[in-house]
Amino acid sequence: xxxxDTTFDRVIGHVRAKETLARLLDGRNMPHALLFSGPxxxxxxxLARELAAALLISSLRPGESKExxxxxxxxxxxxxxxxxTLEEDKRDISVEQIRExxxxxxxxxxxxxxxxxxxxDAHLMTAGASNALLKTLEEPNPEVxxxxxxxxxxxxxxxxxSRCQRVAFGTLEAGDLERVISNAIPDIESGAxxxxxxxxxxxxxxxxxxxxxxxxxxxxxxxxxxxEHIESLATRARETKSELERLYSPRKRADAAxxxxxxxxxxxxxxxxxxxxxxLRSFFRxxxxxxxxxxxxxxxxxxxxxxxxxxxxxxxxxNPALTLSNLMxxxxxxxxxxxxx
Numbered sequence: 001x002x003x004x005d006t007t008f009d010r011v012i013g014h015v016r017a018k019e020t021l022a023r024l025l026d027g028r029n030m031p032h033a034l035l036f037s038g039p040x041x042x043x044x045x046x047l048a049r050e051l052a053a054a055l056l057i058s059s060l061r062p063g064e065s066k067e068x069x070x071x072x073x074x075x076x077x078x079x080x081x082x083x084x085t086l087e088e089d090k091r092d093i094s095v096e097q098i099r100e101x102x103x104x105x106x107x108x109x110x111x112x113x114x115x116x117x118x119x120x121d122a123h124l125m126t127a128g129a130s131n132a133l134l135k136t137l138e139e140p141n142p143e144v145x146x147x148x149x150x151x152x153x154x155x156x157x158x159x160x161x162s163r164c165q166r167v168a169f170g171t172l173e174a175g176d177l178e179r180v181i182s183n184a185i186p187d188i189e190s191g192a193x194x195x196x197x198x199x200x201x202x203x204x205x206x207x208x209x210x211x212x213x214x215x216x217x218x219x220x221x222x223x224x225x226x227x228e229h230i231e232s233l234a235t236r237a238r239e240t241k242s243e244l245e246r247l248y249s250p251r252k253r254a255d256a257a258x259x260x261x262x263x264x265x266x267x268x269x270x271x272x273x274x275x276x277x278x279x280l281r282s283f284f285r286x287x288x289x290x291x292x293x294x295x296x297x298x299x300x301x302x303x304x305x306x307x308x309x310x311x312x313x314x315x316x317x318x319n320p321a322l323t324l325s326n327l328m329x330x331x332x333x334x335x336x337x338x339x340x341x
Contacts, residue, residue, distance in 0.1 A: 032140035038169025095128035171202025192234035259328035
């Protein structure tokens with residue numbers, strides 16, 4: 001479909017989502033509310049920005065320059081494009097933020113015949129914020145488009161979900177991840193890029209690069225700092241992989257003392273826990289791809305243990321040191337029982 005290549009070409013991957021949006025644009029049948037739903041850090045917000053730009057620029061008022069409007073949208077300065085996201089040091093998107101948005105949307109569009117609002121991480125809206133948004137969802141203004149972006153749709157009110165057309169996103173393929181990383185860091189060494197792709201597991205969430213970007217525009221705030229962060233992350237990922245390869249060598253089963261020592265090291269820096277868990281998952285998943293029979297079954301059991309420990313830390317806020325120690329003891333017990341090799 002031609003619009004996929006022309007309107008959304010700056011967003012990598014997600015062909016089906018692009019095709020869905022292109023059909024809606026071509027048919028001039030855009031719903032008043034769309035829910036961009038899928039894994040974290042795969043490009044949902046980037047595609048929402050591109051759709052917002054397409055909607056606004058396709059409905060310019062007479063006398064407005066397409067080139068100037070495109071530049072203003074890219075800079076986040078377009079008067080009819082509104083953006084809501086989690087404020088710094090806050091845990092929720094507040095009812096005040098949504099009320100302020102609604103007051104702006106109630107005004108007549110300035111440069112276009114439409115207004116577009118992007119609500120990033122929409123699942124972080126409080127119940128009050130969600131209820132404040134409901135009236136606009138229930139009684140849509142034909143000049144207003146709402147784009148909700150979320151990685152946790154189950155946390156949204158059912159009344160909100162039912163009034164949005166969902167656009168589903170999946171994970172990114174390895175080739176797409178390589179392109180995203182290369183675009184962000186053009187000079188990255190190929191080995192470091194491959195290490196990061198294996199760590200990503202289909203999403204850029206593991207790279208924790210969102211703080212280097214302006215969410216409103218998608219531009220990099222500090223290229224040098226981002227480059228240093230990525231290089232450091234790649235180095236740490238290789239070190240973790242080497243530690244795991246040493247402990248899980250086919251010639252030597254990991255002993256409990258070594259595993260507990262690794263658990264203690266992993267727990268020292270809480271901010272790096274997502275990275276550590278992803279390294280563990282990546283390691284066992286890559287082993288699984290090369291194995292068969294009982295060997296694959298045992299590696300799969302290891303992988304499930306890692307995923308469950310990660311879930312407990314993330315969702316139940318359990319003590320990371322204790323959870324990791326318990327995980328490593330479980331892995332050691334599998335070795336002792338001779339179930340893994």
